Every structure is written in C-alpha cells, then in structure tokens.
Amino acid sequence: MTKSQVIPRILVIQHEDGTGPGLVGEELTAAGLALHLVHPWDGDELPASLDGYAGLLVLGGAPNAEDEEAAPWLPAVRVLVREAVDSSAPLLGICLGGQIMAAALGGSVHVRSQGPEVGAVPLRRLPAADGDPVFGSVPEGAPAAQxxxxxxGALPPGAVPLLTGDDCPHQAFRIGPRAWGVQFHPEVLGDAIADWSLSDGPAVARAGGDPEAAVASVRGAEAELRAVWSRTARSWAGVVLGDGPGDRQDP
Structure with missing residues (x-):
C-alpha cells in the first residue's frame, strides 16, 4: 500500500466512560482520519510511543491531571504528550487533556477556589489568535461548553495563550508549532452536559453552581457551539493532513 493510500490514524486517549470524542471525533472522521480510541480506565494499554500515528488527541475526564492514584495511566500519557511536542506531531488536549499538557510541560494545574465552571461561557480572543491555524477563526465572544x-494555573514556558474567559484565564493555548490545549469542551453539546449533570449535578449545586442552568445554557447555544467548534476541529484535521499553515511536511 502506498503512503497516499494509508488512512492517517489519530491516537485518542479517553479517560472514563461518557467522555468520548463527540463532535470533534465526527469532524476528524469526516476529514478522512481514522480514530484509534484507547480506554486505559477499562484496562486498555497505552502505546509506548506515537509510532504509526499521525497525531494525538487527549480527552477530558474527572481525575486531576496529577492524580496517579485515580488514574495510574497518567505517566504514560505525559510521555506521549512530551513526545508529540518534541517531535512536532499534531496534538490536541481537551479539558483534562489540556491540563495534562500544561502540567507535563512545566505549567501548573490547581483546584478552582471559586467552584466549578459549568455551562456555555463566552470566550475572548487574545492577540496571538490572529493567524493561528486552528483557533484563528474563532469569533470574539464565541460560547464554549465548560x-x-x-x-x-500557569501555562508552560513558551506556551502562547490564544483564548481567555472572565472566570478562567487559560482557555486555549499553543505550544510549539502543532500542539494545542483547551480548558473547555469543544466536543460536547447539550446531551453530553445533561448526562454529566446527572452524575455531577449535586456536587455542582453544593459548590454553589446551578447544573440545570448550565445544561440549559449549552442547549441554547448548540447551533453556535456546533458551528464554531466543528470548524476548529476541521482546522486541526487540516494540520494533521498537512493542509494548513501549521503543518509539518514529512519527507
């Protein structure tokens, strides 16, 4: 089989049930990428390297980014994250995935003292978003599901902040030419947030949040969420496929 006939594979790390690639996965598949989902929480073994993969997608989940007791596979994820950045392989970290990137590369992650951020939250562009191959098209004030x-708490040395929010400053960042991390969930719409609310809603309420309002806000923003983050996922797929300005042309 020639190189042109090989379907590029993305290694997708899912940390728990109910947190799959969702909308992002749909767009990557539609772009011609194959997703290899690994479920370490269910006993799947993570590969030792990214050999044979065109990119790495690290999804969200409940564990803290450094809680190896709750998620004993985290050291292996950090190895893959560092390999992706060192080799300029395309990388996208979502929520916990973005936090793992930050912690693994010299930044920091902490528990929010003000309680959880939930629901559809507007984001603001930062100057470096202009011209970014993945987040450059995100409009000012675009909603993001949280x-x-x-x-x-702190971005890694050399990281470039791209998007921010009023209640959480580090919403999207780039490190190196082809690695991006986000704090929010571009992969979810209202049904996923409603499912998470069934299990996490009481804890959100005890922390002073309103889980029902969070679900309603995401449902109300679904059309814009789908439009903005589908486009962003397609842009990342373009980087993987070598179609965009962030691409690395392999020999």
Missing amino acids: WHWDEI
Whole structure:
C-alpha cells in the first residue's frame, strides 16, 4: 500500500466512560482520519510511543491531571504528550487533556477556589489568535461548553495563550508549532452536559453552581457551539493532513 493510500490514524486517549470524542471525533472522521480510541480506565494499554500515528488527541475526564492514584495511566500519557511536542506531531488536549499538557510541560494545574465552571461561557480572543491555524477563526465572544473543577494555573514556558474567559484565564493555548490545549469542551453539546449533570449535578449545586442552568445554557447555544467548534476541529484535521499553515511536511 502506498503512503497516499494509508488512512492517517489519530491516537485518542479517553479517560472514563461518557467522555468520548463527540463532535470533534465526527469532524476528524469526516476529514478522512481514522480514530484509534484507547480506554486505559477499562484496562486498555497505552502505546509506548506515537509510532504509526499521525497525531494525538487527549480527552477530558474527572481525575486531576496529577492524580496517579485515580488514574495510574497518567505517566504514560505525559510521555506521549512530551513526545508529540518534541517531535512536532499534531496534538490536541481537551479539558483534562489540556491540563495534562500544561502540567507535563512545566505549567501548573490547581483546584478552582471559586467552584466549578459549568455551562456555555463566552470566550475572548487574545492577540496571538490572529493567524493561528486552528483557533484563528474563532469569533470574539464565541460560547464554549465548560464542565471543570480544576484549571490551568500557569501555562508552560513558551506556551502562547490564544483564548481567555472572565472566570478562567487559560482557555486555549499553543505550544510549539502543532500542539494545542483547551480548558473547555469543544466536543460536547447539550446531551453530553445533561448526562454529566446527572452524575455531577449535586456536587455542582453544593459548590454553589446551578447544573440545570448550565445544561440549559449549552442547549441554547448548540447551533453556535456546533458551528464554531466543528470548524476548529476541521482546522486541526487540516494540520494533521498537512493542509494548513501549521503543518509539518514529512519527507
């Protein structure tokens, strides 16, 4: 089989049930990428390297980014994250995935003192978003679905902030030419947030949040969420496929 006939594979790390690639996965598949989902929480073994993969997608989940007791596979994820950055392999970290990137590369993650950020939250562009191959098209004030108790406290050295929010400053960043991390959930719509609310809603309420309002806000923003983050996922797929300005042309 020639190189042109090989379907590029993305290694997708899912940390728990109910947190799959969702909308992002749909767009990557539609772009011609194959997703290899690994479920370490269910006993799947993570590969030792990214050999044979065109990119790495690290999804969200409940564990803290450094809680190896709750998620004993985290050291292996950090190895893959560092390999991706060192080799300029395309990388996208979502929520916990973005936090793992930050912690693994010299930044920090902490529990939010103000309680969880949940629901559809407007984001603001930062100057470096202009011209970014993945987040350059995100409009000012675009809504993002949020559901997190922890947050990135400090970005890694050399990281470029791209998007911010009023209640959580580090919403999207780039490190190196082809690695991006986000604090929010571009992969989910209202049904996923409603499912998470069934299990996490009481804890959100005890922390002073309103889980029902969070679900309603995401449902109300679904059309814009789908439009903005589908486009962003397609842009990342373009980087993987070598179609965009962030691409690395392999020999």
